[in-house]
Amino acid sequence: MERRRYALDELINKRINEVLKGKQDAFEEIVILFQHRLYHVCYRMLNNKQEAEDIAQEAFVRAYINIHTFDQKRKFSTWIFRIATNLCIDRIRKKKPDYHLDAEVPGTEGLTMYSQIAAAGDLPEEQIEKMEAQERIRYEIGRLPDKYRSVIILRYFEELPLQEIGDILELPLGTVKTRVHRGREALRKQMGTM
């Protein structure tokens, strides 16, 4: 795993050097490599597909524009995740504070799933349970206070070590630990009341 990661970092640095020489195609390869992870984090942060796509794309654009500032001794994933989470946090701050408790926005996953269930009628129970679980995850994550949500997403969806989460969010390790603890505590309490 470590070895693979190392090889990946080398490949990325190679591509970055090509981008620095003006080859835009090399950047496309970087986007292909990271698109799903970046989109997923943005989606979990924002709980909205359109916004996640917009913000994740914007993160790549900013990375491209600022690629000369990236220190190749560091991990590219940390750098691009930092750009993306900062953009997500800005976006969340611009919203109404009660946004996450709001009902589904038309066209998003939740509504589609419910309408699918209604239309299909007699789906196997385990399938319905699975769908509900995914919807429930969205809901529970959305209910978390912002500062816990970001650490919990990086910890449990991206499965990143605490130190790396600190590097991404530019927080000291102690603060990351505290937020992960409180985030878990908040989740436990949320889930216990349902």
Added chain:
Amino acid sequence: MNTCPEKIIDYMHAYLDEDIRPEEERELQEHLANCSECKEIMDGLEESISFLKSATQIKAPAGFVDGVIARLPKEKSQVGAQR
């Protein structure tokens, strides 16, 4: 209100972060074996985590990469062309 020592809760989180010393873990396990209230908290934390881990990986939509490329500034490629 839980009247158990606060450090037990800290140990639970340290355990979940795999950041616990063996003697602390022993103390935690002993406590959990004897305290149903704390055991319930620990179970709740572990359930929340496994619940999160059951989330499906969501992929970027089709056309995502092309969308990024379309949004890139044009100037950069001109710099390349000047080489």
